[in-house]
Amino acid sequence: MADPATYRPRTGEIPTEPGVYKFRDADGRVIYVGKAKSLRQRLTSYFADPDGLHERTRRMVTTAASVEWTVVGTEVEALQLEYTWIKQFDPRFNVKYRDDKSYPWLAFTVGEAIPRVQVMRGSQRKGVRYFGPYSHAWAIRDTVDTLLRVFPMRSCSAGTFRGAQAAGRPCLLGDIGKCAAPCVGRVTPQEHREIVDDFMGFMSGSTKVITRELKQKMQSASDNLEFELAAKYRDDLGALDKVLEKQTVVLADGTDADVLGFAEDPLEVAVQIFSVRGGRVRGQRGWVADRADDAELPELVQRAVMTLYAEGAPSAMPREVLVPVEPSDAGLVAELLSEHRGGAVRFRVPQRGDKRSLLETVEQNAQQALARHKMKRAGDLTTRSIALEELQAALGLPDAPLRIECFDISNLQGTEIVASMVVFEDGLPRKSEYRRFVVRHEGQSDVAAMHEVISRRFKRHLEGPQVIEHGELPPEPAEAVAEKRRFAYAPSLVVVDGGPPQVAAAKQALDELGITDIALVGLAKRLEEVWLPDDEHPVILPRTSEGLYMLQRVRDEAHRFAISHHRKRRSTSMTASVLDEVEGLGPSRRAAVMKKFGTLKKLRAATVEEIAEVPGVGRTTAESIATALAGAAPSVSVNTATGEIIDD
Numbered sequence: 001m002a003d004p005a006t007y008r009p010r011t012g013e014i015p016t017e018p019g020v021y022k023f024r025d026a027d028g029r030v031i032y033v034g035k036a037k038s039l040r041q042r043l044t045s046y047f048a049d050p051d052g053l054h055e056r057t058r059r060m061v062t063t064a065a066s067v068e069w070t071v072v073g074t075e076v077e078a079l080q081l082e083y084t085w086i087k088q089f090d091p092r093f094n095v096k097y098r099d100d101k102s103y104p105w106l107a108f109t110v111g112e113a114i115p116r117v118q119v120m121r122g123s124q125r126k127g128v129r130y131f132g133p134y135s136h137a138w139a140i141r142d143t144v145d146t147l148l149r150v151f152p153m154r155s156c157s158a159g160t161f162r163g164a165q166a167a168g169r170p171c172l173l174g175d176i177g178k179c180a181a182p183c184v185g186r187v188t189p190q191e192h193r194e195i196v197d198d199f200m201g202f203m204s205g206s207t208k209v210i211t212r213e214l215k216q217k218m219q220s221a222s223d224n225l226e227f228e229l230a231a232k233y234r235d236d237l238g239a240l241d242k243v244l245e246k247q248t249v250v251l252a253d254g255t256d257a258d259v260l261g262f263a264e265d266p267l268e269v270a271v272q273i274f275s276v277r278g279g280r281v282r283g284q285r286g287w288v289a290d291r292a293d294d295a296e297l298p299e300l301v302q303r304a305v306m307t308l309y310a311e312g313a314p315s316a317m318p319r320e321v322l323v324p325v326e327p328s329d330a331g332l333v334a335e336l337l338s339e340h341r342g343g344a345v346r347f348r349v350p351q352r353g354d355k356r357s358l359l360e361t362v363e364q365n366a367q368q369a370l371a372r373h374k375m376k377r378a379g380d381l382t383t384r385s386i387a388l389e390e391l392q393a394a395l396g397l398p399d400a401p402l403r404i405e406c407f408d409i410s411n412l413q414g415t416e417i418v419a420s421m422v423v424f425e426d427g428l429p430r431k432s433e434y435r436r437f438v439v440r441h442e443g444q445s446d447v448a449a450m451h452e453v454i455s456r457r458f459k460r461h462l463e464g465p466q467v468i469e470h471g472e473l474p475p476e477p478a479e480a481v482a483e484k485r486r487f488a489y490a491p492s493l494v495v496v497d498g499g500p501p502q503v504a505a506a507k508q509a510l511d512e513l514g515i516t517d518i519a520l521v522g523l524a525k526r527l528e529e530v531w532l533p534d535d536e537h538p539v540i541l542p543r544t545s546e547g548l549y550m551l552q553r554v555r556d557e558a559h560r561f562a563i564s565h566h567r568k569r570r571s572t573s574m575t576a577s578v579l580d581e582v583e584g585l586g587p588s589r590r591a592a593v594m595k596k597f598g599t600l601k602k603l604r605a606a607t608v609e610e611i612a613e614v615p616g617v618g619r620t621t622a623e624s625i626a627t628a629l630a631g632a633a634p635s636v637s638v639n640t641a642t643g644e645i646i647d648d
Helices: 039-046 055-063 075-089 137-147 158-167 189-204 207-223 227-245 297-309 330-341 353-379 381-395 446-470 478-488 500-512 546-579 587-597 600-605 608-612 619-630
Strands: 019-024 030-036 066-071 105-108 117-120 129-131 257-264 268-277 280-290 320-322 346-348 403-412 415-425 435-438 493-497 519-524 529-531 636-639 644-647
Touching: 019 039, 019 075, 030 039, 030 055, 030 075, 039 066, 075 297, 075 330, 105 137, 105 189, 117 137, 129 189, 189 207, 207 227, 257 297, 257 353, 268 297, 268 353, 280 353, 297 330, 320 353, 330 346, 381 546, 403 446, 403 546, 415 446, 415 546, 435 446, 446 493, 446 500, 493 500, 493 546, 500 519, 519 546, 587 600, 600 619, 608 619
Parallel strands: 257 320, 320 346, 403 493, 493 519
Antiparallel strands: 019 030, 019 066, 105 117, 105 129, 257 268, 268 280, 403 415, 403 636, 415 435, 519 529, 636 644
16 A cells, blocks of 8 residues: 555645546556545645545545646536546546446437437437437337327338338338328428427427327317218327326426436445426436445435436436435536536425425335345355355455354334344345344443343353253243254354444353354444454455445345334334323223224324224223324434434
8 A cells, every 4th residue: 555645745736726636546547536626625635644534535545656636717617527537537436327238218310301210229419309218128119109100200210211212112111100201202301390399299298288289180070070080080199198108197297307316335326317207207217336435425416417417418408406415516517517408407405295205216216226236246146155255265264154143233212222133144134034132121332232132142052052962852842942943053153233342242242151163243334344353453345345245235134124123112112102191091992993003103193083983992082092192292213323313
């Protein structure tokens, strides 16, 4: 590793103007590109005490061997140059959003004399109007095939078009009514252009106007006794309805917007984009990228927006972009994109209503995409083998950790403390062997709770072999003995969610039980550091390490399992504590009430009449229940390990 002091420029040499800077390694390769409003202020921050830097920033400055910069006139120019250089140099420490595939678009070659509709992939070209992108090419072709009967524009290749012109007769599409056949003069170029404009208008969201015109034409043809023509218009309306049925209305006001949802963890970030035109979802795309630096969500949003729009066709850019938070330089980005689009572009963070609901849906899609990405890696046998071998080498284990158990603690300010144990065998979850714990001593810290849980789990480990070896017949039923044997199966590696304090507590519990042959590590959330017992410094696995991905997945699964247990316990205790105070409501009636409504939230929303319908509960008792619930605040819990707020 290089010492940043060896290439640190003098402070007076660094200009105070806005600009873009590049860090290069010893071989001259660009490893990081950034922009700054003041180059001096920004670059100086990289050469502060390395121990105070974010881990990824520290790794970058110690990998670099030189730094250089370029002064520009405005912050907008800096933003544009930064994006250009990131694309040009592909620096390893920048987040780089890339499509996981080439998405298909519905394209209209409006720059040609006789425009053509087709499915296109790859970079966008001038003189082409794009709609989408879509997830599957077959979905576009199915839509186009349906709409060509309503908007019979050209869809053939240049060769087919020239061949039809030379032969003086149209192709099959012209014969079956799915092309107006401008190649043989059935319609003039101007008439064909009007068909193209109607087709693009429909794809842009002007569905009501076109539907209304078709209805008027159908009625007019019927009034003139042209029933065959009226039937054609009727069939055209049916075709439009068929297409519209596949496009759900998500925004009732007919807004044109792109909606960006993000899901992130310390190693990767997933982005999903829904393209909404005329209030309907017209296209969807998504990326998953490695997190190579310490960028926060506003910076990630900015990079995604620049990647999405900087080189796209202006016609594909909407006026409104819905995002979870504004980009880090929202004003600059909006100015740059507005100039590119030729009209205003604004960012909006929806707080309520349909747009907020849509943003949450897109964020759920991003979370699922990130989970699928991780599952794809975890499900590959070769990848799992590599991960286990990496863990064996990094942690100095005698064998690959074929069975991994991970423990996590969840509580609400020292109350309702619960813990989870998840099991991975051969790199895959064994959900039948997951365990939940209720910590017996309220008010304990996470560290003390970890000590208790590890002690209880491995006491069972010690008890299991004794039952088998001595052939004793315990008083439990056979099912309980089988359960004990499974629980007693020793892991190759124990992972605790946390840093040195949690690792020390787990190590103390194992030492007290005399267990020395089970490896133990802790995985700290903030920097994804791997801590070994009694080690002063953590093990830093490479960000691309399959072993680190496996540890992270095991830890995240333990966290999810602990949170779900905690929510269930808290809901039950809140219900009991509130309903216990209701006069005349005994255990059996309370059970009947909860059986009918299921959760405290649904019970709180019920009317007095609905509560009184429960057998054995009269109106007076129902009114007492409603009064008690009205005075009880909704429950909120905080996971002390992450600060995550969980609201019922």
